[in-house]
Amino acid sequence: xxxxxxxxxxxxxxxxxxxxxxxxxxxxxxxxxxxxxxxxxxxxxxxxxxxxxxxxxxxxxxxxxxxxxxxxxxxxxxxxxxxxxxxxxxxxxxxxxxxxxxxxxxxxxxxxxxxxxxxxxxxxxxxxxxxxxxxxxxxxxxxxxxxxxxxxxxxxxxxxxxxxxxxxxxxxxxxxxxxxxxxxxxxxxxxxxxxxxxxxxxxxxxxxxxxxxxxxxxxxxxxxxxxxxxxxxxxxxxxxxxxxxxxxxxxxxxxxxxxxxxxxxxxxxxxxxxxxxxxxxxxxxxxxxxxxxxxxxxxxxxxxxxxxxxxxxxxxxxxxxxxxxxxxxxxxxxxxxxxxxxxxxxxxxxxxxxxxxxxxxxxxxx
Ligand code: ADP
Numbered sequence: 523x524x525x526x527x528x529x530x531x532x533x534x535x536x537x538x539x540x541x542x543x544x545x546x547x548x549x550x551x552x553x554x555x556x557x558x559x560x561x562x563x564x565x566x567x568x569x570x571x572x573x574x575x576x577x578x579x580x581x582x583x584x585x586x587x588x589x590x591x592x593x594x595x596x597x598x599x600x601x602x603x604x605x606x607x608x609x610x611x612x613x614x615x616x617x618x619x620x621x622x623x624x625x626x627x628x629x630x631x632x633x634x635x636x637x638x639x640x641x642x643x644x645x646x647x648x649x650x651x652x653x654x655x656x657x658x659x660x661x662x663x664x665x666x667x668x669x670x671x672x673x674x675x676x677x678x679x680x681x682x683x684x685x686x687x688x689x690x691x692x693x694x695x696x697x698x699x700x701x702x703x704x705x706x707x708x709x710x711x712x713x714x715x716x717x718x719x720x721x722x723x724x725x726x727x728x729x730x731x732x733x734x735x736x737x738x739x740x741x742x743x744x745x746x747x748x749x750x751x752x753x754x755x756x757x758x759x760x761x762x763x764x765x766x767x768x769x770x771x772x773x774x775x776x777x778x779x780x781x782x783x784x785x786x787x788x789x790x791x792x793x794x795x796x797x798x799x800x801x802x803x804x805x806x807x808x809x810x811x812x813x814x815x816x817x818x819x820x821x822x823x824x825x826x827x828x829x830x831x832x833x834x835x836x837x838x839x840x841x842x843x844x845x846x847x848x849x850x851x852x853x854x855x856x857x858x859x860x861x862x863x864x865x866x867x868x869x870x871x872x873x874x875x876x877x878x879x880x881x882x883x884x885x886x887x888x
Contacts, residue, residue, distance in 0.1 A: 527552065528644050529571060533562040533589065534578040534605070539629075546633060551640065558582070559589055566593060572600045573647045574640060578629075579606035587613060591622045599650070601643040605629055672726040675719045682716050714844045721848050724779050728856045731775065735886035738770045738777055740805045740812065747781045754789050761802040770807045771883045776856040780814070780864075783849040784876050788818035790843050791874070796820075811862075811882050817875040823868040831866065 529552040532543050540555040547553050554569055556562040559581065566572060575593065577586035584592075590602040602622065604614070607629040617623050624646070625639055689709050692698045698705075741764040748760055788801040796819065804815040823831060823838070830836045832854040837847030857864045861881050868874040 528573050528640060529569065530554065530574045530576065530640065531556065531562060531565055531569075531572050531600075532576045533557075533559065533581070533586075535581050536578070539578070547636075547640075550637070559584055562589070563593075566597055570597075572597070574603060574643050575600045576603045576605055576627075579604055587617045587622060591617070594622060599647065601647055603627060603639060603643065605631065668726055668729070671722060675722045675726070678719055679716065682712055682719070685712050686716075710844075717844075718846045721846060721852060725848065725852050725855070728776060728779060728852060728859060733773045733859065734775070735771050735883055736774050737887070738772050738774060738812075740764045740766055740770065740807065740814075743774075743778065743781060744785075744803050744805070747778070747785050750782075751786055751789055754786070757799065758789055758792065759798065759800040761800060763803070764805045766805065766807040766812075768807060768809050768882075769884060769887060770812050771886050772812070772880055773860055776860050777880065779856045780853045780878055780880075781816075783853040784814075784816040784878070787849060788816055788820065788874070790845070791820040792818065793821050807882065809882060809884060812880050814878040814880070815875060816878075817873060819873040822870040822872050822874055823866070824870045825868075828866060828868060832864070 528550075530547070531554045532540060533556045534540055534543075535557055537557055540557060544553050544555055554565045554572070556565055562575075562577075566575075575590065575597075577589050579586035581589070586604050586606070590604065593600075594602070601624040604617070604623045604626040605628075606614075606626060614626060618626070624643055627636060627639060686709065689705055689712070692700075692705055700706075741762065744762055744764070785801065785803065792799040798819075800819055802815070802817045804817075806813045827836075827838055832850050834851045835847040836851075837845055854864050857878055857880065863879045865877045866874065867877075
């Protein structure tokens with residue numbers, strides 16, 4: 523915007539000052555003047571955009587700082603400059619430090635200094651506006667992208683489920699002969715793809731959904747999770763120990779995400795030759811938090827990988843197990859949305875323990 527379009531509001535009860543200001547700056551900028559605050563509020567209401575508001579400190583009824591502080595609520599964009607002949611230094615420092623005014627100028631003003639201030643202020647104004655516009659564009663793109671991913675993921679699931687249904691029919695059909703196990707291979711590929719799609723949906727929901735508080739029955743949740751993985755853990759022993767003497771109020775969806783990912787990994791990363799594979803899930807609830815421990819006697823994780831396993835797409839080549847490397851990332855995100863923590867300890871070749879702490883919110887009990 524060229525300089526003549528810089529729009530300035532100057533408020534001062536000394537009309538001579540207003541006239542001098544208009545005479546000096548009228549040619550360079552669009553100048554609005556007001557001898558009292560009522561008129562200044564009216565101009566702000568009617569003449570947007572105003573890029574810069576200059577106010578005299580000593581005015582009847584309200585000080586310049588008070589006025590500039592007040593307009594910030596409704597008009598946060600214009601930069602605010604205080605004009606003052608004498609000033610309580612303490613009040614001035616506080617006003618500048620709290621961001622209520624951009625700069626202060628001594629009366630009588632120096633024309634060159636004021637020009638300079640106006641130009642600098644205007645530069646800040648335009649930079650802020652550009653930044654805001656870019657932020658809005660970024661938010662919009664981000665929003666569209668994640669909605670696109672969600673809707674694609676969602677839509678992909680129904681044809682996948684149809685494929686699984688047809689596979690089941692084929693397996694039951696005596697006339698379909700499959701000596702090489704192709705149907706089984708197709709089925710496991712479809713299940714892997716479905717698992718990946720479900721993780722993307724979990725990721726989307728975790729980043730989008732508000733926290734919802736409801737009573738959590740940990741034993742029930744854990745049993746349901748184990749049941750849903752029944753096809754994976756033919757010979758794994760589960761040791762469940764839930765100590766929940768008080769109600770736990772938390773986010774059911776996110777707790778499920780965490781349990782799902784930790785328990786499925788504990789099953790998945792068992793040693794192939796282990797005679798007695800087990801997964802232990804311990805929960806201890808108290809009025810302030812729940813501590814969930816998921817341990818296994820599986821392959822373990824080498825120390826150098828421990829700091830990476832929560833990163834997006836990080837995975838080891840362990841046993842060539844299927845996976846997308848996002849389960850622990852999503853679990854960590856979900857825990858952090860709930861205001862909790864997740865830690866891991868592991869001994870390579872012996873097993874792994876994840877410890878999750880989630881705050882209890884009894885104050886949200888209905
Ligand atoms: P994925 O299982 O899809 O590879 P995750 O994000 O769930 O992705 O896990 C990241 C990596 O952490 C895995 O590739 C695996 O190497 C390691 N890991 C996670 N849980 C365990 C566990 N219980 N035992 C051994 N390794 C594990």
